[in-house]
Amino acid sequence: xxxxxxxxxxxxxxxxxxxxxxxxxxxxxxxxxxxxxxxxxxxxxxxxxxxxxxxxxxxxxxxxxxxxxxxxxxxxxxxxxxxxxxxxxxxxxxxxxxxxxxxxxxxxxxxxxxxxxxxxxxxxxxxxxxxxxxxxxxxxxxxxxxxxxxxxxxxxxxxxxxxxxxxxxxxxxxxxxxxxxxxxxxxxxxxxxxxxxxxxxxxxxxxxxxxxxxxx
Numbered sequence: 167x168x169x170x171x172x173x174x175x176x177x178x179x180x181x182x183x184x185x186x187x188x189x190x191x192x193x194x195x196x197x198x199x200x201x202x203x204x205x206x207x208x209x210x211x212x213x214x215x216x217x218x219x220x221x222x223x224x225x226x227x228x229x230x231x232x233x234x235x236x237x238x239x240x241x242x243x244x245x246x247x248x249x250x251x252x253x254x255x256x257x258x259x260x261x262x263x264x265x266x267x268x269x270x271x272x273x274x275x276x277x278x279x280x281x282x283x284x285x286x287x288x289x290x291x292x293x294x295x296x297x298x299x300x301x302x303x304x305x306x307x308x309x310x311x312x313x314x315x316x317x318x319x320x321x322x323x324x325x326x327x328x329x330x331x332x333x334x335x336x337x338x339x340x341x342x343x344x345x346x347x348x349x350x351x352x353x354x355x356x357x358x359x360x361x362x363x364x365x366x367x368x369x370x371x372x373x374x375x376x377x378x379x380x381x382x
Contacts, residue, residue: 178200178201178202178203178235178237178347179200179201179223179234179235179236179237179241179315179347179349180199180200180201180234180235181197181198181199181200181222181223181232181233181234182198182232182233182234182235183196183197183198183231183232183233184196184197184198184222184229184231184232184233184234185197185229185230185231185232186218186222186227186228186229186230186231186232187215187218187227187230188218188227190230192230192231193214193215193218194215194218194219194222194367195369196231196232197219197232197369199365201315201347201349201362201363202347202362202363203343203344203345203346203347203362204340204341204342204343204344204347204348204360204361204362205337205338205340205341205348205350205359205360205361205362206347206348206349206350206361206362206363206364206365207349207350207351207352207355207356207361207363207364207365208220208349208350208351208352208364208365208367209351209352209353209354209355209364209365209366209367210353210366210367210368211353212353214367214368215367215368216319216320216351216352216367217319217351219351219367220243220317220319220349220351221243222234223236223241223243223315223317223349224241224242224243224317225241226243226245236315237314237315237347238314239269239312239313239314239315239346240267240311240313240314240315241313241314241315241316241317242267242307242308242311242313242315242316242317243308243317244263244304244307244308245304245319246259246292246300246301246303246304247300251292252291252292252293253291253292253293254291254292255288255289255290255291255292256284256287256288256289256290256291256292256295256303257288257289259292259303259307260275260288260303260306260307260310263307263311267311267312267313268312269311269312269313270310270311270312271310271311271312272310274309274310275306275307275309275310278306278309278310278336279306281332282302282305282306282329282332282333283328283329284299284302284303284306287299296324297324298324298325298326298329301321301323301324301325302325302329305318305321305333309336313346314345314346314347315346315347315348315349316346316347316348316349317349317351318348318349318350318351319351320351320352320353321333321350321352322352334356334358334359337350337359338359338360341359341360341361341362342360347362
């Protein structure tokens with residue numbers, strides 16, 4: 167199911183002494199890490215800052231210290247859980263996002279909507295969807311965005327088995343792409359996907375060492 171672009175924009179997302187969190191709390195502190203092209207994983211228990219880190223990387227949450235160097239081609243992040251999205255139609259959500267992303271892949275979105283059994287729900291507002299289907303709306307948008315870096319937060323949660331299998335196939339394909347980066351945050355590191363890097367949260371730093379570099 168490939169319709170990935172063939173251009174080769176600058177790759178890599180880098181955090182430098184990054185610190186931040188909601189309500190000015192440094193859930194993430196002094197993080198130095200570079201995510202390469204391919205598929206990477208951020209893992210950790212509940213409350214370790216997985217979602218916070220994704221938001222910091224996307225610029226959805228302002229850092230308290232440090233910086234994030236983002237590549238040309240953008241960093242895609244979306245969270246549709248809030249009630250402000252309830253009345254939005256699925257098709258309108260995708261249409262609005264397509265206008266913001268120059269490399270948006272409409273054909274890929276069409277294929278994904280059918281593969282993840284969402285084409286039949288495109289006319290519905292988000293509040294009418296199950297938790298899993300609502301999550302799929304954001305997943306499909308992320309996968310079709312064409313962004314150089316795509317951030318996915320617990321993408322398998324609340325999905326049916328068929329959709330889990332389909333998503334793993336998509337991520338396995340994405341792992342082989344040399345001109346895009348995919349960063350997934352979840353509780354555990356998968357043993358059936360080829361990963362370019364792994365970051366375990368919380369970052370446990372050796373004494374006297376402020377760096378937090380982890381890789382498989």
